Structure formats: C-alpha cells, structure tokens
Amino acid sequence: MTTPNPPFPVSDLARFHEEVLGWFDDAARDLPWRRDASPWAVMVSEFMLQQTPVARVLPVYAAWLERWPTPADLAAEATGEAVRAWGRLGYPRRALRLHAAAVAIVERHGGEVPHSREELLALPGVGDYTAAAVESFAFGGRAVVLDTNVRRVFARVVSGVQFPAAGVTAAERELATTLVPVADAHRWAAATMELGALVCTARSPRCEECPVADICRWRAAGFPAYDGPARRGQAWDGTDRQCRGRLLALLRDAPGPVEKASLDAVWPDAKQRERCLDGLVADRLVEPVGDDSFALPGHRPR
DNA sequence: AACCCGTGGTA
DNA sequence: TTACCAAGGGT
Secondary structure (H helix, E strand, C coil): CCCCCCCCCHHHHHHHHHHHHHHHHHHCCCCHHHCCCCHHHHHHHHHHHCCCCHHHHHHHHHHHHHHCCCHHHHHCCCHHHHHHHHCCCCCCHHHHHHHHHHHHHHHHHCCCCCCCHHHHHCCCCCCHHHHHHHHHHHHCCCCCCCCHHHHHHHHHHCCCCCCCCCCCCHHHHHHHHHHCCCCCHHHHHHHHHHHHHHCCCCCCCCHHHCCCHHHCHHHHCCCCCCCCCCCCCCCCCCCHHHHHHHHHHHHHHCCCCEEHHHHHCCCCCHHHHHHHHHHHHHCCCCEEECCCEEECCCCCCC
C-alpha cells in the first residue's frame, strides 16, 4: 500500500472508527460462528473460509461441528473422513491441516484451542491471518486482522488506491496497527472485514451505502484505477488442479476403494493423470489400497 | 517472491 | 461468455 499523500487526517480516524463500528451494529450478518461459537468452532470457520465464500461454507460448517464438536472428536477420526466431509469447499489440503491442527491441539494443549499468537501460528494450516482471526474472534484479543477485505478497505479509505499490493508489506501492517482503536479492537476487526465483504467489494463497491464515503481517499481522488503490476489470473482448464479435483471427487463420492480403471476414466491425459494421482498420494489426500485401487486415507493418525 | 493448491458464483 | 474473485497457507 502506498503512503497516503496528503496523509489520512487524524480527525478522520475517529470518524472512521465511529462510523464503521456503528454501521456494523446494524449491518453485521448473523453468521453461526458469530453466535457464541466455541474457539474450536471459530477455528473451523476460519479454515473453511480461507479462499471459500461464506455461502458455500455454511452447510459444511454446520455438519462438521455437529459431527466433531471438539478438537478431540476430530483428532480421533480418520483423516480421510475429514477430506470426505470437506466436500466441495476446495483446497482439500485444508481438511488435512485442520485435522492435523486438531491432533496438535489435543497433544500440546490438552484439547483446548490455545490463546497465544505463537502457539496458534505453530498449528498446521494457521498463518498470520488465521492466528489473528482466532485471537480476535474467539478470544476477543487485540490482533491486527489483515484479510483481503480489510486490506482493500484500508487501501481505499486511507491510502486512496483501488487495491492493495500483492503481498502484505511491513508498512501496510504498521498502518493497520495504528488504525486499531483503543477500545473494541475485536469488533473493529469484524467490522472492517464486514465492510469489505458487503460494501467495499472488489468489483462493484456500493459507495452510496458506505458509512465512510465522505472520508474515503480513493473516492476523493476520483476512483483512480489500479495501476500496479498485473495480477495473474488463475488458469483452470487442463491444469493439474482440475485433474486432481476430478480424481479426488470420484474418491470422495465413492463409499470405499475405487479401482484404478475408474480413475483412469476421469482424465484423458495418462501422463498428467499419473502425476496428479502420485501427487495426491504424496500429499496424503489419497492412499493406495491393495494392488489396483485407491481410497481416501482410512488410517487413524499415529 | 512466485507459484501451487479447488470450486463455483458473478459482473 | 469469460474473467475475476473468494475470511490464505505452505514452500
């Protein structure tokens, strides 16, 4: 994020806090992980929400927590069951990491989700964002929560640009730190995220509904278009990801092991297919069964 | 730092 | 229709 010029006026900061927090009181969605959810439930939601929209997470989240209400419940389960229950949320390695995080929570933290940033970051699948989100949403901590929504809101309102840079810079983190209000840090995190999700959206921002339109530096500058390096698109047709998705979908939808011949039928390019199947096995998303079949991993951890 | 990893909704 | 995009993490 570039340095604002002129800088974001200090007088606007108080209004930023007041308006966004006030807007959140009325506009916040009633999401299940916001209704006195346990720390584990918050963690489950955060894993599922990594790169997956809320609407698709909702049903899987509900089923998941009904089946595995605590880390110990999931930790005692076969990893393949986690992959199956993950369904079509995408990036199924997240299911494996969530399972591994549950095992680590049982082994290292007596089955309770840890509070500290350091302990959270040490869990599989927990990076800067997720650690901050759990600190903030599960425990009411003062973490600096920087997700794609918050970054976009700050880029626009404070820095006056359409989109933030590709990666979080030290300056951006510092700026975000200075923006956290003295009181209500965890509500600030949720509120700025919600504003980005509902109003200050990536493609068609609803500025007419925005509580801070009058102090928005991007708007004041006339909505200048993003002028940074081109953001690479995500190719899909013919990629290994598509191939892996097809293979795993077949295994997920089957009650037990699937013969190699059936897997061969879902992807025409034999060389790529073999590479992807090997990759899935290497990733522990799939395991060989007998001589000529494959299945989701059926073994218990340890 | 750049690239890999799924899936489906939307403008 | 085709890109873009979504509460990122690991390497």
